[in-house]
Amino acid sequence: MTIGYGSTTLLSKTADSEWASALAPSHVRGLDAYQPGKPVEELERELGITGALKVASNENPLGPSPRAAAAITAALPSLHLYPDAGGFALRRALATKWNCELDELVLGAGSNELLYQLVLATCEPTDEVVSHKFGFLSYRLSAQVAGRPFVAAPATAALSCDVDALIAAFTPRTKLVVVGTPNNPTGSVISKAQLQRIIDALPARALLVVDEAYAEYADAWPEIDHASGVDAMRTDPRVLVLRTFSKIYGLAGLRVGYAIANRAVAELLGRVTRTFNVGTLAQVGAIAALEDTAHIAASAALARQGIEQLRAADFGAAKVLPSLGNFALIDCGRPSTDFYNQLLRKGVIVRPMAAWGLPNHLRVSVAARADMPRVIETLASVLA
Numbered sequence: 001m002t003i004g005y006g007s008t009t010l011l012s013k014t015a016d017s018e019w020a021s022a023l024a025p026s027h028v029r030g031l032d033a034y035q036p037g038k039p040v041e042e043l044e045r046e047l048g049i050t051g052a053l054k055v056a057s058n059e060n061p062l063g064p065s066p067r068a069a070a071a072i073t074a075a076l077p078s079l080h081l082y083p084d085a086g087g088f089a090l091r092r093a094l095a096t097k098w099n100c101e102l103d104e105l106v107l108g109a110g111s112n113e114l115l116y117q118l119v120l121a122t123c124e125p126t127d128e129v130v131s132h133k134f135g136f137l138s139y140r141l142s143a144q145v146a147g148r149p150f151v152a153a154p155a156t157a158a159l160s161c162d163v164d165a166l167i168a169a170f171t172p173r174t175k176l177v178v179v180g181t182p183n184n185p186t187g188s189v190i191s192k193a194q195l196q197r198i199i200d201a202l203p204a205r206a207l208l209v210v211d212e213a214y215a216e217y218a219d220a221w222p223e224i225d226h227a228s229g230v231d232a233m234r235t236d237p238r239v240l241v242l243r244t245f246s247k248i249y250g251l252a253g254l255r256v257g258y259a260i261a262n263r264a265v266a267e268l269l270g271r272v273t274r275t276f277n278v279g280t281l282a283q284v285g286a287i288a289a290l291e292d293t294a295h296i297a298a299s300a301a302l303a304r305q306g307i308e309q310l311r312a313a314d315f316g317a318a319k320v321l322p323s324l325g326n327f328a329l330i331d332c333g334r335p336s337t338d339f340y341n342q343l344l345r346k347g348v349i350v351r352p353m354a355a356w357g358l359p360n361h362l363r364v365s366v367a368a369r370a371d372m373p374r375v376i377e378t379l380a381s382v383l384a
């Protein structure tokens, strides 16, 4: 077939995708793009309804920190200027919060960006990224996008990190080990002793990434033993912690997160981060949000209450897994697609988990207090 591009020569859709596929290196050819939760506007357009409720992306139902919103408004007149590429004021605020040095902090356009950059900063083509089977999808994607092998260790029967299996998956090629605590989508945490076992078994040339996107929510459950990646990082330079402003601070739309790491590791990561990756509004919003302790406390309490409500609800044979995040996984006992579609028709958007290797599961984020009865009643009507 002759392929020509111009105003009069158009390729058929199949030929188009064959041609584009040939452009891609082999590791990109097999990739599926990340599927985020369905937007409210999309569902409302499709069904011709209003008032749809999205509980699919673990967003903060209390909205952004009001202090952040005010700081962002105040910064609007300076938008013609490039942001501070070094993010000095935000790093200084974070250094105060964590009692660490400025050069132990790296900013990113969300913690997701830092994860992708970490693979680029550390992995040779044959180096492996290791996590467990039901970790956050980005752990796998960040390796695959860079063409690095990803190793998924088996999880426990309760879907949480099986520390023995994780350690058994370490090889001399292991370069990054990534664990989330609380983990998305399972809500499970890693105990202090488990984290120490992983660190003790870490191959000498490997870095342990502890993803603490939801850690502030776990702190609302002081009676449950959960590890602190930041404490571990202070005693072992091979531990790097990822944190984000997208969750408890309610700033997912701003795209700002950070890594706390040994200064040599932070310097390495800094070499591959894009210049001006964190915008001015993200920087000023994040600084103000850090100070908004009332918003943080209210958000953590709301999440715990929502999880307790979900766990206490009667969903028939469906089971809500324990979670220390602002979301819970529901085991429907059979493929969840029908349940997902029925919920959509009732205007409630949850997250189907088939793409995460969990075809029987749905993930539900905690909603605002006033919306929780609707979430629970709709789930019960569909599941029970």
Ligand SMILES: Cc1ncc(COP(=O)(O)O)c(C=O)c1O
Binding pocket: 057, 058, 109, 110, 111, 112, 113, 136, 180, 183, 184, 211, 213, 214, 243, 244, 245, 246, 252, 255, 256, 257
């Ligand atoms: C476990 C976990 N880590 C990291 C992220 C990335 O967050 P962001 O890139 O918005 O900081 C998410 C987002 O959902 C997450 O669930």
